[in-house]
Amino acid sequence: MSELTHTISPDAKTHLIAENKPISGKKGVLGTHNSDEFYNKLKSTGKDINNMIDPKNIVYDKDFPGLQTIEYKIPKGDGKEGFLDEYKIIKSPQTVYDPSKYSNEEMYQWGLEAMTNGYLEGYLICGEASNGMEFMGYFRNGEITNFHPVTSFD
Structure with missing residues (x-):
């Protein structure tokens, strides 16, 4: 380059750390690669995080502890401002880093x-x-x- x-x-x-955008029904969490911010974004739906992330779907980087790629789901929107108890798999996994x-x-x-x-x-x-x-x-x-x-x- x-x-x-x-x-x-x-x-x-801002994209790297924490986007100030709502969760997208198509793309999931936009930006937000700081793991604390990513988990906070998912928790902001009011739904159980365990329904969105299965620990078996987390890949930990062998060379960089605290760097991980997460396959996740998001709750479907209710057509208003809330979320249903149905989940959609996001096709693009999220790579996040541990800010600690x-x-x-x-x-x-x-x-x-x-x-x-x-x-x-x-x-x-x-x-x-x-x-x-x-x-x-x-x-x-x-x-x-x-x-x-x-x-x-x-």
């Missing part, structure tokens, strides 16, 4: 580093920070719109 002229979206840090192990600022700086060192594939940027942590980002119209850690590039 260093050979491409690019800017970083002013919203990239990695600060928000560390994650943001490593993400910036990975985006600078990364390679562009279509609109996706895959990169690695100097500590070996991998990140994926999104590139549109000369701007890196957002990025997040990943446990693999699969």
Whole structure:
């Protein structure tokens, strides 16, 4: 990416830590890769978190304790502002980091580093920070719109 002229979206840090957007019925939790914020977002539905996340569906990164990818479900909306006791599987798992192990600022700086060192594939940027942590980002119209850690590039 260093050979491409690019800017970083002013919203990239907010996306990484905690988006101030409601849960999407199609995409689930948007951004919000800080695990505390991610769990708080799911709990904000008022539903039991155990109905949304099965511990068997959490993949822990072997090299970075506190980095994990979570397959999850969200409660279906009731058509108003509430949620039903029915759940929808979100197709894209969420990769989150434990803020007690990695600060928000560390994650943001490593993400910036990975985006600078990364390679562009279509609109996706895959990169690695100097500590070996991998990140994926999104590139549109000369701007890196957002990025997040990943446990693999699969």
